[in-house]
Amino acid sequence: MSLYRIGIIAACLLLGTGGSVKAQSVEERALQELRADSSARTRFVTRATMYGVGYANVFDTYLSPQEYKGIDFRISRESMRMTKWMNGNVSLQSFFQADIGYTHNRVDNNNMFSGLANWNYGLHYNFPITPNFKLLAGGLIDLNGGFAYSLRNGNNPAQARAYINLDASGMAIWDLRIKNYPISLRYQINLPFMGVMFSPNYGQSYYEIFTLGNWNGVINFTSLHNQPSLRQMLTVDFPVGRAKMRLAYLWDAQQSKVNDIKTHTYSHVFMVGFVKELFLIRDKRKK
Incomplete structure (x- = not known):
């Protein structure tokens, strides 16, 4: 160049x-x-950090037969760049998010804390439709770990969340202008189709698993039949002064039915943050 x-x-x-x-x-x-x-x-990198708050609906029959509804606090960190693969048409995405929820049941006599850390890492093939609009399709590694903790339960007050998935992922990215004001819209959907999940058997305590060593049936294969989950995200990037801001809406629906335990966590979160666009400098002395 x-x-x-x-x-x-x-x-x-x-x-x-x-x-x-x-x-x-x-x-x-x-x-x-x-x-x-x-x-x-391949040296142009887009990074974004966002903070958000929204609504959470948590349900876990290992802890309670009731739904818990309340507030969700979330942070995310994303990086995207093009690669050299397939004539430079493949992009690499790394997306990390973590959330903490505080919810209460319908009769308001118990509260629950919940949290989940999620990391997606994968590739998308870019299909340019017009100079300003393109579709992307690919796959992601989806790592998840977290907890749900009931403030009133005695014997089994907490439930661990740990699962790994392979996700099918798609995006649509549209760069447009409104009266010479540049805006970038993006919609992304991630659908887990195969993975493994840790889950105790119904009524089994963690003392039995980790102290007595009863691991029978706690590692389970998951797919659409017992973990029909979905993540969707809509983002809007726009300049403000010398900075670029991002507004986002995230709909995160995680649910499962494993070992006779039903769980779901539904989140509707609005997020705001800043976008950094970096041009990486290569050292020509390195081969």
């Missing part, structure tokens, strides 16, 4: 998205350079 192209990209990243229409046109030319040059695209 020529020094002229590198200079345009560097100037764009320093100026950000704020400023005059002229500055925005420079940014557009820089992004066109990135799209046209495959070696540049």
Whole structure:
């Protein structure tokens, strides 16, 4: 890539998205350079950190026959970049999120804490439909670990959450302008179709598992028949001054029926955060 192209990209990243229409046109030319040059695209990284709050519905028959409803606090960290694979048409995504929920039952005589950390890592093949719109399809490794804790239960007050899935994933990304104001819309859906899950048997205590060593039946194969779950996310990226902000809506539906234990966690979360666009510099001395 020529020094002229590198200079345009560097100037764009320093100026950000704020400023005059002229500055925005420079940014557009820089992004066109990135799209046209495959070696540049593989070094262009988008990272976003978001914080959110929303609604949670938690149900776990190991702890209680009742649903618990309340508030969900969430944080997420995402990184996306193009790779060299398949002529530069494959993108790499890493997405981490963690949430804490505080819920209460219908008669309001008990409360429950719940939490889950989730990490997705995978690849998507990019299908450009128009210069400003593209579809992506691929797969992800989906790691999950967390807990649910009932404040009033005596013998079995807590339930562990641990499962690994392979997800089918799809996206639609649309870059548009509203009166010369650039906006980027994205919709993503992740569907787990195969995995393994840790779950005690109904009525079995964790003392039996970890102290007495009764591990029979606690590791289970999962698929759509016993873990019909889904994650959906809609994001909007837009410049504010020299920064780029992101608004997001996340619908996270995790549910399972394993070892005669039914669980679900339904979350509707609105998130806000900032997006950073980085151009990685390679060391030419490294082979």
